[in-house]
Amino acid sequence: MSDDNLSKQIGFLVEIDKLKTVFRRTYVLGTDRHENDAEHSWHLALMALVLCEYANKEVDVSHVLKMVLLHDIVEIYAGDTFCYDIEGNEGKAEREKQAAQKLYSLLPAVQKNDFIVIWEEFEKGETTESRFAQSLDRLMPLLHNYYSEGRAWREHGITRQQVLQRNAHIADGSWELWKFAQELINDSVEKGYLLP
Amino acid sequence: MSDDNLSKQIGFLVEIDKLKTVFRRTYVLGTDRHENDAEHSWHLALMALVLCEYANKEVDVSHVLKMVLLHDIVEIYAGDTFCYDIEGNEGKAEREKQAAQKLYSLLPAVQKNDFIVIWEEFEKGETTESRFAQSLDRLMPLLHNYYSEGRAWREHGITRQQVLQRNAHIADGSWELWKFAQELINDSVEKGYLLP
Numbered sequence: 001m002s003d004d005n006l007s008k009q010i011g012f013l014v015e016i017d018k019l020k021t022v023f024r025r026t027y028v029l030g031t032d033r034h035e036n037d038a039e040h041s042w043h044l045a046l047m048a049l050v051l052c053e054y055a056n057k058e059v060d061v062s063h064v065l066k067m068v069l070l071h072d073i074v075e076i077y078a079g080d081t082f083c084y085d086i087e088g089n090e091g092k093a094e095r096e097k098q099a100a101q102k103l104y105s106l107l108p109a110v111q112k113n114d115f116i117v118i119w120e121e122f123e124k125g126e127t128t129e130s131r132f133a134q135s136l137d138r139l140m141p142l143l144h145n146y147y148s149e150g151r152a153w154r155e156h157g158i159t160r161q162q163v164l165q166r167n168a169h170i171a172d173g174s175w176e177l178w179k180f181a182q183e184l185i186n187d188s189v190e191k192g193y194l195l196p
Numbered sequence: 197m198s199d200d201n202l203s204k205q206i207g208f209l210v211e212i213d214k215l216k217t218v219f220r221r222t223y224v225l226g227t228d229r230h231e232n233d234a235e236h237s238w239h240l241a242l243m244a245l246v247l248c249e250y251a252n253k254e255v256d257v258s259h260v261l262k263m264v265l266l267h268d269i270v271e272i273y274a275g276d277t278f279c280y281d282i283e284g285n286e287g288k289a290e291r292e293k294q295a296a297q298k299l300y301s302l303l304p305a306v307q308k309n310d311f312i313v314i315w316e317e318f319e320k321g322e323t324t325e326s327r328f329a330q331s332l333d334r335l336m337p338l339l340h341n342y343y344s345e346g347r348a349w350r351e352h353g354i355t356r357q358q359v360l361q362r363n364a365h366i367a368d369g370s371w372e373l374w375k376f377a378q379e380l381i382n383d384s385v386e387k388g389y390l391l392p
Contacts, residue, residue, distance in 0.1 A: 021224065043216075049266075
Protein backbone atom coordinates (compact mmCIF):
# COMPACT_ATOMS: atom_id res chain seq x y z
CA MET A 1 0.00 0.00 0.00
CA SER A 2 1.12 3.57 -0.58
CA ASP A 3 2.32 6.03 2.05
CA ASP A 4 -1.05 7.67 1.67
CA ASN A 5 -2.64 4.45 2.94
CA LEU A 6 -0.33 4.34 5.96
CA SER A 7 -1.31 7.94 6.81
CA LYS A 8 -4.97 6.96 6.71
CA GLN A 9 -4.38 3.90 8.88
CA ILE A 10 -2.44 5.91 11.47
CA GLY A 11 -5.24 8.51 11.43
CA PHE A 12 -7.76 5.75 12.17
CA LEU A 13 -5.64 4.32 15.01
CA VAL A 14 -5.34 7.79 16.58
CA GLU A 15 -9.07 8.45 16.22
CA ILE A 16 -10.09 5.20 17.93
CA ASP A 17 -8.08 6.20 21.01
CA LYS A 18 -11.39 7.91 21.86
CA LEU A 19 -12.95 4.52 22.68
CA LYS A 20 -11.05 4.84 25.98
CA THR A 21 -13.34 7.76 26.84
CA VAL A 22 -16.67 6.02 26.13
CA PHE A 23 -17.96 4.75 29.46
CA ARG A 24 -20.31 1.88 30.26
CA ARG A 25 -22.58 1.39 33.29
CA THR A 26 -20.47 -1.40 34.80
CA TYR A 27 -17.68 -0.72 37.30
CA VAL A 28 -14.06 -1.86 37.19
CA LEU A 29 -13.95 -4.32 40.10
CA GLY A 30 -12.71 -2.89 43.39
CA THR A 31 -12.89 0.70 42.10
CA ASP A 32 -15.37 3.57 41.93
CA ARG A 33 -14.99 4.18 38.24
CA HIS A 34 -16.98 2.96 35.28
CA GLU A 35 -15.36 0.68 32.79
CA ASN A 36 -14.68 2.11 29.32
CA ASP A 37 -15.34 0.43 25.98
CA ALA A 38 -11.67 -0.13 25.11
CA GLU A 39 -10.82 -2.08 28.25
CA HIS A 40 -14.16 -3.92 27.99
CA SER A 41 -13.26 -5.00 24.44
CA TRP A 42 -9.87 -6.29 25.61
CA HIS A 43 -11.55 -8.22 28.42
CA LEU A 44 -14.03 -9.78 25.98
CA ALA A 45 -11.16 -10.86 23.72
CA LEU A 46 -9.52 -12.62 26.65
CA MET A 47 -12.86 -14.22 27.50
CA ALA A 48 -13.08 -15.53 23.94
CA LEU A 49 -9.60 -17.06 24.21
CA VAL A 50 -10.32 -18.65 27.59
CA LEU A 51 -13.89 -19.88 27.06
CA CYS A 52 -14.02 -20.81 23.36
CA GLU A 53 -14.37 -24.51 24.21
CA TYR A 54 -17.91 -23.83 25.53
CA ALA A 55 -19.33 -22.61 22.20
CA ASN A 56 -22.28 -24.73 21.00
CA LYS A 57 -20.43 -25.42 17.76
CA GLU A 58 -16.69 -25.26 17.17
CA VAL A 59 -15.67 -21.65 16.49
CA ASP A 60 -12.80 -20.02 14.61
CA VAL A 61 -11.51 -18.16 17.66
CA SER A 62 -9.48 -15.66 15.63
CA HIS A 63 -12.67 -14.58 13.91
CA VAL A 64 -14.40 -14.21 17.29
CA LEU A 65 -11.45 -12.09 18.44
CA LYS A 66 -11.79 -9.73 15.48
CA MET A 67 -15.50 -9.29 16.16
CA VAL A 68 -15.18 -8.50 19.85
CA LEU A 69 -12.22 -6.17 19.26
CA LEU A 70 -14.23 -4.17 16.70
CA HIS A 71 -17.77 -4.50 18.02
CA ASP A 72 -17.99 -1.34 20.13
CA ILE A 73 -15.90 1.12 18.07
CA VAL A 74 -19.01 2.69 16.54
CA GLU A 75 -19.85 3.96 20.05
CA ILE A 76 -17.13 6.61 19.62
CA TYR A 77 -19.73 8.51 17.59
CA ALA A 78 -22.96 6.75 18.58
CA GLY A 79 -22.35 6.59 22.35
CA ASP A 80 -22.94 3.69 24.74
CA THR A 81 -26.62 2.80 25.23
CA PHE A 82 -27.54 1.09 28.51
CA CYS A 83 -29.06 -2.24 27.53
CA TYR A 84 -32.10 -1.77 29.82
CA ASP A 85 -32.86 1.74 28.45
CA ILE A 86 -35.83 1.08 26.11
CA GLU A 87 -36.05 4.66 24.80
CA GLY A 88 -32.29 4.94 24.22
CA ASN A 89 -32.31 1.74 22.22
CA GLU A 90 -34.78 3.19 19.70
CA GLY A 91 -32.84 4.33 16.65
CA LYS A 92 -29.66 2.78 18.02
CA ALA A 93 -29.12 0.57 14.95
CA GLU A 94 -29.37 3.54 12.56
CA ARG A 95 -27.08 5.73 14.72
CA GLU A 96 -24.46 2.98 14.82
CA LYS A 97 -24.69 2.30 11.09
CA GLN A 98 -23.93 5.95 10.35
CA ALA A 99 -21.13 5.93 12.92
CA ALA A 100 -19.58 2.86 11.26
CA GLN A 101 -19.60 4.58 7.87
CA LYS A 102 -17.99 7.72 9.28
CA LEU A 103 -15.35 5.91 11.31
CA TYR A 104 -14.30 3.16 8.92
CA SER A 105 -14.12 5.68 6.06
CA LEU A 106 -10.89 6.89 7.66
CA LEU A 107 -9.28 3.64 6.43
CA PRO A 108 -8.25 2.64 2.88
CA ALA A 109 -11.31 1.38 0.97
CA VAL A 110 -10.53 -2.37 1.07
CA GLN A 111 -9.91 -2.36 4.82
CA LYS A 112 -12.99 -0.22 5.44
CA ASN A 113 -15.14 -2.81 3.70
CA ASP A 114 -13.49 -5.74 5.49
CA PHE A 115 -14.07 -4.17 8.90
CA ILE A 116 -17.67 -3.20 8.20
CA VAL A 117 -18.38 -6.78 7.09
CA ILE A 118 -16.98 -8.11 10.39
CA TRP A 119 -18.96 -5.57 12.45
CA GLU A 120 -22.20 -6.32 10.58
CA GLU A 121 -21.68 -10.04 11.11
CA PHE A 122 -21.45 -9.41 14.85
CA GLU A 123 -24.56 -7.22 14.86
CA LYS A 124 -26.68 -9.71 12.91
CA GLY A 125 -25.65 -12.67 15.07
CA GLU A 126 -26.45 -15.25 12.39
CA THR A 127 -23.14 -17.16 12.29
CA THR A 128 -21.65 -19.52 14.87
CA GLU A 129 -18.85 -17.04 15.65
CA SER A 130 -21.11 -14.01 16.01
CA ARG A 131 -23.57 -15.90 18.23
CA PHE A 132 -20.73 -16.90 20.51
CA ALA A 133 -19.27 -13.36 20.50
CA GLN A 134 -22.69 -11.98 21.48
CA SER A 135 -22.94 -14.54 24.30
CA LEU A 136 -19.65 -13.30 25.74
CA ASP A 137 -20.74 -9.67 25.41
CA ARG A 138 -23.76 -10.50 27.57
CA LEU A 139 -22.00 -12.75 30.06
CA MET A 140 -19.27 -10.22 30.89
CA PRO A 141 -21.54 -7.58 32.52
CA LEU A 142 -23.18 -10.35 34.58
CA LEU A 143 -19.75 -11.17 35.99
CA HIS A 144 -19.02 -7.50 36.68
CA ASN A 145 -22.35 -7.04 38.41
CA TYR A 146 -22.02 -10.22 40.44
CA TYR A 147 -18.49 -9.42 41.63
CA SER A 148 -19.39 -5.81 42.48
CA GLU A 149 -22.41 -6.95 44.55
CA GLY A 150 -24.84 -5.89 41.82
CA ARG A 151 -23.70 -2.27 41.88
CA ALA A 152 -24.90 -1.19 38.42
CA TRP A 153 -28.10 -3.30 38.76
CA ARG A 154 -28.94 -1.73 42.10
CA GLU A 155 -28.25 1.80 40.85
CA HIS A 156 -30.74 1.32 38.03
CA GLY A 157 -33.32 -0.82 39.90
CA ILE A 158 -32.93 -3.78 37.56
CA THR A 159 -34.95 -6.96 38.25
CA ARG A 160 -34.25 -10.67 37.81
CA GLN A 161 -36.85 -10.81 35.04
CA GLN A 162 -35.11 -8.05 33.05
CA VAL A 163 -31.74 -9.76 33.37
CA LEU A 164 -33.13 -13.16 32.38
CA GLN A 165 -34.93 -11.71 29.38
CA ARG A 166 -31.96 -9.63 28.22
CA ASN A 167 -29.50 -12.51 28.54
CA ALA A 168 -31.43 -15.58 27.37
CA HIS A 169 -29.62 -15.17 24.02
CA ILE A 170 -26.45 -16.43 25.71
CA ALA A 171 -27.89 -19.90 25.02
CA ASP A 172 -27.70 -19.28 21.26
CA GLY A 173 -23.91 -19.18 21.53
CA SER A 174 -23.36 -21.50 24.47
CA TRP A 175 -25.76 -23.67 26.43
CA GLU A 176 -23.13 -24.28 29.07
CA LEU A 177 -22.46 -20.59 29.65
CA TRP A 178 -26.19 -19.88 29.82
CA LYS A 179 -26.56 -22.56 32.50
CA PHE A 180 -23.72 -20.91 34.43
CA ALA A 181 -25.25 -17.43 33.90
CA GLN A 182 -28.60 -18.55 35.32
CA GLU A 183 -26.89 -19.87 38.44
CA LEU A 184 -25.16 -16.49 38.79
CA ILE A 185 -28.45 -14.63 38.37
CA ASN A 186 -30.27 -16.79 40.91
CA ASP A 187 -27.45 -16.44 43.39
CA SER A 188 -27.49 -12.66 42.83
CA VAL A 189 -31.15 -12.52 43.85
CA GLU A 190 -30.46 -14.65 46.94
CA LYS A 191 -27.59 -12.39 47.96
CA GLY A 192 -29.65 -9.22 47.40
CA TYR A 193 -27.56 -7.97 44.47
CA LEU A 194 -30.56 -8.09 42.13
CA LEU A 195 -34.28 -7.40 42.67
CA PRO A 196 -36.41 -10.59 42.61
CA MET B 197 -13.95 -29.71 30.56
CA SER B 198 -15.52 -30.13 33.97
CA ASP B 199 -17.43 -27.49 35.94
CA ASP B 200 -14.33 -27.21 38.07
CA ASN B 201 -12.45 -25.99 35.00
CA LEU B 202 -15.12 -23.41 34.24
CA SER B 203 -14.82 -22.10 37.82
CA LYS B 204 -11.08 -21.73 37.39
CA GLN B 205 -11.48 -19.94 34.06
CA ILE B 206 -14.06 -17.53 35.49
CA GLY B 207 -11.71 -16.91 38.44
CA PHE B 208 -8.93 -16.02 36.00
CA LEU B 209 -11.18 -13.68 34.00
CA VAL B 210 -12.24 -11.90 37.20
CA GLU B 211 -8.63 -11.61 38.41
CA ILE B 212 -7.38 -10.04 35.16
CA ASP B 213 -9.93 -7.24 35.53
CA LYS B 214 -7.07 -5.75 37.59
CA LEU B 215 -5.14 -5.00 34.39
CA LYS B 216 -7.50 -2.01 34.08
CA THR B 217 -5.83 -0.55 37.18
CA VAL B 218 -2.20 -0.90 36.02
CA PHE B 219 -1.21 2.48 34.58
CA ARG B 220 1.40 3.38 32.00
CA ARG B 221 3.28 6.68 31.51
CA THR B 222 1.43 7.60 28.30
CA TYR B 223 -1.76 9.68 28.31
CA VAL B 224 -5.10 8.92 26.71
CA LEU B 225 -5.23 11.56 23.96
CA GLY B 226 -7.12 14.72 24.83
CA THR B 227 -7.33 13.78 28.53
CA ASP B 228 -5.31 14.26 31.72
CA ARG B 229 -5.26 10.61 32.66
CA HIS B 230 -2.72 7.90 32.07
CA GLU B 231 -3.60 5.00 29.86
CA ASN B 232 -4.00 1.60 31.53
CA ASP B 233 -2.63 -1.72 30.34
CA ALA B 234 -6.02 -3.20 29.38
CA GLU B 235 -6.98 -0.40 27.01
CA HIS B 236 -3.41 -0.30 25.68
CA SER B 237 -3.62 -4.02 24.87
CA TRP B 238 -6.89 -3.50 23.02
CA HIS B 239 -5.35 -0.64 21.04
CA LEU B 240 -2.34 -2.80 20.11
CA ALA B 241 -4.66 -5.56 18.89
CA LEU B 242 -6.40 -3.07 16.61
CA MET B 243 -3.00 -1.85 15.42
CA ALA B 244 -2.09 -5.45 14.54
CA LEU B 245 -5.29 -5.85 12.50
CA VAL B 246 -4.82 -2.54 10.68
CA LEU B 247 -1.06 -2.61 10.03
CA CYS B 248 -0.27 -6.32 9.52
CA GLU B 249 0.52 -5.74 5.85
CA TYR B 250 3.68 -3.84 6.87
CA ALA B 251 5.36 -6.80 8.62
CA ASN B 252 8.75 -7.69 7.08
CA LYS B 253 7.49 -11.22 6.46
CA GLU B 254 3.90 -12.38 6.18
CA VAL B 255 2.43 -12.89 9.66
CA ASP B 256 -0.36 -15.05 11.07
CA VAL B 257 -2.34 -12.09 12.37
CA SER B 258 -4.43 -14.17 14.78
CA HIS B 259 -1.23 -15.29 16.48
CA VAL B 260 -0.07 -11.66 16.73
CA LEU B 261 -3.45 -10.81 18.28
CA LYS B 262 -3.06 -13.48 20.96
CA MET B 263 0.41 -12.19 21.86
CA VAL B 264 -0.56 -8.54 22.18
CA LEU B 265 -3.72 -9.38 24.13
CA LEU B 266 -1.71 -11.43 26.65
CA HIS B 267 1.63 -9.60 26.68
CA ASP B 268 1.06 -7.22 29.60
CA ILE B 269 -1.08 -9.36 31.94
CA VAL B 270 1.93 -10.24 34.09
CA GLU B 271 2.06 -6.56 35.09
CA ILE B 272 -0.94 -7.18 37.36
CA TYR B 273 1.58 -8.61 39.81
CA ALA B 274 4.89 -7.28 38.41
CA GLY B 275 3.77 -3.68 37.77
CA ASP B 276 4.47 -1.49 34.74
CA THR B 277 8.13 -0.53 34.33
CA PHE B 278 8.83 2.70 32.42
CA CYS B 279 10.97 1.68 29.45
CA TYR B 280 13.55 4.45 30.10
CA ASP B 281 13.93 3.52 33.81
CA ILE B 282 17.27 1.64 33.83
CA GLU B 283 17.11 0.69 37.53
CA GLY B 284 13.48 -0.44 37.34
CA ASN B 285 14.29 -2.68 34.41
CA GLU B 286 16.84 -4.66 36.43
CA GLY B 287 15.19 -7.85 37.62
CA LYS B 288 12.11 -7.13 35.51
CA ALA B 289 12.37 -10.43 33.58
CA GLU B 290 12.48 -12.47 36.80
CA ARG B 291 9.59 -10.51 38.40
CA GLU B 292 7.47 -11.07 35.32
CA LYS B 293 8.31 -14.76 35.09
CA GLN B 294 7.12 -15.30 38.67
CA ALA B 295 4.03 -13.21 37.96
CA ALA B 296 3.21 -15.34 34.90
CA GLN B 297 3.43 -18.53 36.96
CA LYS B 298 1.17 -17.12 39.68
CA LEU B 299 -1.41 -15.69 37.31
CA TYR B 300 -1.68 -18.44 34.72
CA SER B 301 -1.84 -21.06 37.47
CA LEU B 302 -5.40 -19.89 38.03
CA LEU B 303 -6.31 -21.62 34.76
CA PRO B 304 -6.67 -25.36 34.00
CA ALA B 305 -3.21 -26.87 33.38
CA VAL B 306 -3.42 -27.21 29.58
CA GLN B 307 -4.55 -23.62 29.12
CA LYS B 308 -1.94 -22.37 31.58
CA ASN B 309 0.80 -23.95 29.50
CA ASP B 310 -0.63 -22.70 26.20
CA PHE B 311 -0.78 -19.12 27.47
CA ILE B 312 2.71 -19.16 28.99
CA VAL B 313 4.10 -20.45 25.68
CA ILE B 314 2.47 -17.53 23.83
CA TRP B 315 3.73 -15.00 26.40
CA GLU B 316 7.27 -16.40 26.30
CA GLU B 317 7.27 -16.27 22.52
CA PHE B 318 6.41 -12.57 22.70
CA GLU B 319 9.11 -11.90 25.29
CA LYS B 320 11.84 -13.71 23.33
CA GLY B 321 11.00 -11.98 20.04
CA GLU B 322 12.54 -14.72 17.91
CA THR B 323 9.63 -15.49 15.59
CA THR B 324 8.17 -13.38 12.77
CA GLU B 325 4.96 -12.84 14.73
CA SER B 326 6.64 -11.87 18.01
CA ARG B 327 9.03 -9.46 16.25
CA PHE B 328 6.08 -7.75 14.61
CA ALA B 329 4.11 -7.69 17.90
CA GLN B 330 7.10 -6.08 19.65
CA SER B 331 7.34 -3.48 16.85
CA LEU B 332 3.74 -2.47 17.46
CA ASP B 333 4.29 -2.32 21.21
CA ARG B 334 7.07 0.22 20.59
CA LEU B 335 5.35 2.19 17.85
CA MET B 336 2.17 2.80 19.88
CA PRO B 337 3.77 4.98 22.62
CA LEU B 338 5.50 7.02 19.89
CA LEU B 339 2.08 7.82 18.46
CA HIS B 340 0.70 8.70 21.89
CA ASN B 341 3.63 10.95 22.63
CA TYR B 342 3.52 12.62 19.23
CA TYR B 343 -0.21 13.33 19.41
CA SER B 344 -0.02 14.60 23.00
CA GLU B 345 2.82 17.02 22.07
CA GLY B 346 5.41 14.80 23.73
CA ARG B 347 3.73 14.98 27.12
CA ALA B 348 5.23 11.86 28.74
CA TRP B 349 8.63 12.49 27.08
CA ARG B 350 8.75 16.07 28.38
CA GLU B 351 7.69 15.03 31.89
CA HIS B 352 10.60 12.59 32.07
CA GLY B 353 13.18 14.65 30.13
CA ILE B 354 13.59 12.03 27.40
CA THR B 355 15.96 12.74 24.48
CA ARG B 356 15.91 11.91 20.77
CA GLN B 357 18.85 9.55 21.28
CA GLN B 358 17.03 7.57 23.99
CA VAL B 359 13.94 7.21 21.80
CA LEU B 360 15.97 6.15 18.75
CA GLN B 361 17.92 3.60 20.75
CA ARG B 362 14.87 2.19 22.48
CA ASN B 363 12.85 1.87 19.30
CA ALA B 364 15.38 0.75 16.67
CA HIS B 365 14.00 -2.78 17.18
CA ILE B 366 10.87 -1.72 15.33
CA ALA B 367 12.91 -2.46 12.18
CA ASP B 368 13.15 -6.15 13.16
CA GLY B 369 9.40 -6.45 12.72
CA SER B 370 8.80 -3.84 10.03
CA TRP B 371 11.21 -1.72 8.02
CA GLU B 372 8.37 0.40 6.77
CA LEU B 373 7.05 1.19 10.24
CA TRP B 374 10.57 1.99 11.45
CA LYS B 375 10.97 4.46 8.57
CA PHE B 376 7.67 6.05 9.60
CA ALA B 377 8.71 6.07 13.29
CA GLN B 378 11.96 7.89 12.49
CA GLU B 379 10.04 10.60 10.63
CA LEU B 380 7.78 10.95 13.67
CA ILE B 381 10.78 11.21 16.01
CA ASN B 382 12.54 13.82 13.86
CA ASP B 383 9.37 15.83 13.54
CA SER B 384 8.90 15.62 17.33
CA VAL B 385 12.32 17.21 17.88
CA GLU B 386 11.54 19.96 15.37
CA LYS B 387 8.24 20.71 17.08
CA GLY B 388 9.85 20.76 20.54
CA TYR B 389 8.02 17.65 21.80
CA LEU B 390 11.30 15.79 22.34
CA LEU B 391 14.75 16.98 23.48
CA PRO B 392 17.35 16.97 20.66
